[in-house]
Amino acid sequence: xxxxxxxxxxxxxxxxxxxxxxxxxxxxxxxxxxxxxxxxxxxxxxxxxxxxxxxxxxxxxxxxxxxxxxxxxxxxxxxxxxxxxxxxxxxxxxxxxxxxxxxxxxxxxxxxxxxxxxxxxxxxxxxxxxxxxxxxxxxxxxxxxxxxxxxxxxxxxxxxxxxxxxxxxxxxxxxxxxxxxxxxxxxxxxxxxxxxxxxxxxxxxxxxxxxxxxxxxxxxxxxxxxxxxxxxxxxxxxxxxxxxxxxxxxxxxxxxxxxxxxxxxxxxxxxxxxxxxxxx
Amino acid sequence: xxxxxxxxxxxxxxxxxxxxxxxxxxxxxxxxxxxxxxxxxxxxxxxxxxxxxxxxxxxxxxxxxxxxxxxxxxxxxxxxxxxxxxxxxxxxxxxxxxxxxxxxxxxxxxxxxxxxxxxxxxxxxxxxxxxxxxxxxxxxxxxxxxxxxxxxxxxxxxxxxxxxxxxxxxxxxxxxxxxxxxxxxxxxxxxxxxxxxxxxxxxxxxxxxxxxxxxx
Numbered sequence: 001x002x003x004x005x006x007x008x009x010x011x012x013x014x015x016x017x018x019x020x021x022x023x024x025x026x027x028x029x030x031x032x033x034x035x036x037x038x039x040x041x042x043x044x045x046x047x048x049x050x051x052x053x054x055x056x057x058x059x060x061x062x063x064x065x066x067x068x069x070x071x072x073x074x075x076x077x078x079x080x081x082x083x084x085x086x087x088x089x090x091x092x093x094x095x096x097x098x099x100x101x102x103x104x105x106x107x108x109x110x111x112x113x114x115x116x117x118x119x120x121x122x123x124x125x126x127x128x129x130x131x132x133x134x135x136x137x138x139x140x141x142x143x144x145x146x147x148x149x150x151x152x153x154x155x156x157x158x159x160x161x162x163x164x165x166x167x168x169x170x171x172x173x174x175x176x177x178x179x180x181x182x183x184x185x186x187x188x189x190x191x192x193x194x195x196x197x198x199x200x201x202x203x204x205x206x207x208x209x210x211x212x213x214x215x216x217x218x219x220x221x222x223x224x225x226x227x228x229x230x231x232x233x234x235x236x237x238x239x240x241x242x243x244x245x246x247x248x249x250x251x252x253x254x255x256x257x258x259x260x261x262x263x264x265x266x267x268x269x270x271x272x273x274x275x276x277x278x279x280x
Numbered sequence: 281x282x283x284x285x286x287x288x289x290x291x292x293x294x295x296x297x298x299x300x301x302x303x304x305x306x307x308x309x310x311x312x313x314x315x316x317x318x319x320x321x322x323x324x325x326x327x328x329x330x331x332x333x334x335x336x337x338x339x340x341x342x343x344x345x346x347x348x349x350x351x352x353x354x355x356x357x358x359x360x361x362x363x364x365x366x367x368x369x370x371x372x373x374x375x376x377x378x379x380x381x382x383x384x385x386x387x388x389x390x391x392x393x394x395x396x397x398x399x400x401x402x403x404x405x406x407x408x409x410x411x412x413x414x415x416x417x418x419x420x421x422x423x424x425x426x427x428x429x430x431x432x433x434x435x436x437x438x439x440x441x442x443x444x445x446x447x448x449x450x451x452x453x454x455x456x457x458x459x460x461x462x463x464x465x466x467x468x469x470x471x472x473x474x475x476x477x478x479x480x481x482x483x484x485x486x487x488x489x490x491x492x493x494x495x496x
Contacts, residue, residue, distance in 0.1 A: 050437040051465050085403040086441065088467045124400070159435065163393030199438050278470070 040147075040191040043183060043230050045154075047219065048237030049200040053249040055086060056278050057237075058150050058195060063095045065148050066117040068110075071100055077117045077146040079136065083129060083156040087120055098279065119146075126157040126175035133182050140190050149186065151196040154179075155223060158201060173224035180227040198223060232256055250275045283307050336368075343379045343394050350401045357409050368411055373402070375416040377431050384433065392435060399439040415440070442466050449476070457481070 046054040062080065067073020080087065096114050100107045119139065123129040140146055154176075165172025187194045202220045219236065221228055236252045252273050283306060284297050305311050340346040357368060380398065383391030406413045418431045430437065430445075443465035449458055457480030463473040476484065 049434065051471065055467075084400070084438075085407045088441070091468050094468070153438075159389065159392040159396045162389045199435075201435050203434065 039193050041188050041193075042232040043187055043194040043196065044233040044235065045231045046195065046197040046235050046237060047200065048251075052237035052239045053251075053276070053278060054197045054237050055088075055152055056091075057251075058152055058197065059088075059092050059095055061148070061195065062092065062118065062150065063099055063114075066114040067096065067099060068113070071110075073099075073114075074147075075117070075145075076148065077119070077143055078148045078150065079119045079121070079140070079146055080150045080152070081121050081123060081129070081132065082152055083123045084153060085122065086152060087122075092118075117145075126161050126179065129157070130175055130179050130182065133179060133186065137186065140186060140192065146190075147192060149183075149192050149194045151183075151194065153197040153199055154227070155198040155201060158222070173226075177224050177226040180224065180230050184230040248275060248277055284311065340379065343383060343398060346373075346379050347394075347398060347401060350398075350405060354401075354405055354409060357411075370412045370414065371402075371405060373413070373415040375418065377416075377418045380432055380436070395432070395436060399436070403439070440465065455480070 046057065048054055058080075062078050063073070065074050065076050065078045067075070069075045093111055093115075096111050097107055100110050100114075121132055121136070123132050140149075157176075161175060162172045165174075183194055183196075186192060200218065202222045203218060232255070234254045234256060236254070237249065238251070239249050250273060284300060300306075300311065338349050340349050353368065353371070376398070380395050383394055385391075402413050402415070405411055417436075419428045420431045421427070422429050430443070443463075445462040445464050447460045447462070449460050455478070457478050459477050459479055461475050461477055463469060463471050465471060478484065
């Protein structure tokens with residue numbers, strides 16, 4: 001009954017927790033169509049080599065969230081944490097303009113209204129990221145319509161952390177471990193959906209295999225175990241090597257934490273493959 | 281519209297304006313459409329010296345010197361809030377492979393960390409200070425498949441936001457100064473786009489390489 005009595009909750013925190021947040025199940029029907037359970041409170045990881053469309057997918061998800069309902073959006077707020085100075089406002093605005101109907105005269109105000117639902121934060125190190133997440137808790141609390149938290153990318157500090165931590169793997173990973181745990185807490189308590197990108201920095205040291213290697217086969221988990229534990233879905237992004245078909249991207253989605261008691265008919269939704277193109 | 285007058289831009293004094301007017305160049309449009317070499321010769325203008333003065337060359341032969349140079353630049357630019365004289369707009373690093381490749385290889389974690397620190401410095405320069413940053417990199421051969429790929433490995437491949445591959449075109453009818461440019465990474469355009477450039481004249485080659493005409 002009073003197991004958490006030592007942790008007092010403020011009035012706003014209580015309201016934010018109990019007030020229902022709009023459903024994000026509609027966020028991307030192609031990616032989450034098979035999901036029985038809601039994606040709220042889940043952490044999803046986009047993993048892949050460079051140029052495979054991870055950041056582009058994040059912009060499309062952001063656009064889908066901030067657009068007004070009349071234009072086919074969800075009209076919710078998005079928090080975008082940028083760790084390697086990669087956020088391209090021009091690209092996001094292009095995507096928004098393309099999706100907004102109406103003449104270019106009217107859509108500038110519409111774009112501004114959409115951007116008013118977006119919060120962008122930059123971080124310079126993993127300690128900075130941890131402090132930022134802690135300080136953002138009050139923002140998340142005070143904005144009940146904030147449903148989506150995007151982290152691009154989580155692996156940006158990997159090599160710097162490893163060099164700064166000395167010989168102890170624990171001290172190398174400590175900041176990221178705390179970030180993962182706090183992200184899980186934020187997602188769970190405030191019913192957010194968290195998307196984080198990680199880069200394919202490592203390669204599996206395997207013998208040369210025939211045929212194109214996918215990001216999935218090549219996957220070598222290198223981030224801390226705490227992060228591996230909190231991820232619910234992992235989506236592997238890849239692109240065929242041939243430059244001629246350069247506009248075609250693929251992703252493979254793995255559901256890592258599904259219940260093992262699923263009936264056979266649902267079991268095949270644990271993993272699915274999706275191909276997509278990026279509009280100019 | 282756009283009549284040339286003194287003070288319109290740095291270096292355009294009243295004497296220069298008179299000189300140009302005597303040669304029939306009265307407006308900005310006239311100046312821009314005139315042949316600059318011709319104008320310079322006729323008017324005795326020396327614009328080359330001015331142009332060369334705007335290029336600052338700094339030598340850095342290892343990663344620590346490079347990081348020092350970039351941090352000094354960032355410090356200097358952050359103090360100059362507004363200036364009448366030209367501020368740095370483009371930073372060119374030729375080549376980043378030369379300072380980073382000695383750090384890579386083996387099991388050294390420090391080397392990769394230094395490379396990522398350099399990446400962070402360059403990105404901070406581009407984003408916070410607002411300059412265009414361009415680096416050159418080499419190509420290496422993949423150990424397993426033998427194909428050519430950009431040097432400095434996977435971790436560096438995430439750093440640039442745009443990547444252009446330059447290749448020499450061999451074949452009949454190709455001039456030695458022609459190169460083919462491929463867009464291999466871009467945040468806004470579809471990749472795979474390619475274009476022939478003539479680095480001798482800085483333009484598109486006059487003749488298309490596929491033309492069979494006798495313009496050679």
